[in-house]
Amino acid sequence: MYRxxxxxxxxxxxxxxRVKVRGAxxxxxxxxxxxxxxxxxxxxxxxxxxxxxxxxxxxNDMFDSVGEAAxxxxxxxxxxxxxxxxxxxxxxxxxxxxxxxxxxxHSHHKLAVGGLGSHVADAMVRYVTNEDESARAVRSxxx
Numbered sequence: 001m002y003r004x005x006x007x008x009x010x011x012x013x014x015x016x017x018r019v020k021v022r023g024a025x026x027x028x029x030x031x032x033x034x035x036x037x038x039x040x041x042x043x044x045x046x047x048x049x050x051x052x053x054x055x056x057x058x059x060n061d062m063f064d065s066v067g068e069a070a071x072x073x074x075x076x077x078x079x080x081x082x083x084x085x086x087x088x089x090x091x092x093x094x095x096x097x098x099x100x101x102x103x104x105x106h107s108h109h110k111l112a113v114g115g116l117g118s119h120v121a122d123a124m125v126r127y128v129t130n131e132d133e134s135a136r137a138v139r140s141x142x143x
Contacts, residue, residue, distance in 0.1 A: 055124035062117030066110050073106045 080099045087095050 050127055052124050052128050055120055055127075059117045059121035059124065062113055062120065066114050066117070069106070069113075070110065073102070076102065 077099065080095060084092060084095055
């Protein structure tokens with residue numbers, strides 16, 4: 001595994017794995033501060049645009065999709081339960097195994113999408129809080 005020397009904010013170290021970043025020639029060319037900018041690199045903050053309302057709406061959409069998927073899953077479970085008496089032997093066993101796999105997948109997806117929605121909502125709150133605190137700090141310097 002190649003771990004290049006990367007300069008971030010004036011510090012040099014072997015902290016990051018080599019990854020391809022769209023818009024940056026090399027990982028070393030990706031900067032987070034103006035001080036480490038090179039002619040071939042990009043400064044992430046120059047291109048970062050955050051819309052807290054869109055993040056809030058997106059996280060709500062993710063939570064809504066978890067609820068919709070749960071309702072659909074209940075419908076599928078009911079359909080399988082209604083069909084089970086018509087199956088016998090190994091077919092009935094296979095149907096039960098299928099239902100168990102679907103249940104496990106549904107639980108995994110529910111956790112994954114719910115977790116993603118929570119992370120997006122948390123990131124939005126932290127971003128807005130940081131922006132508010134930064135604005136207060138800048139205003140206090142001018143006073």
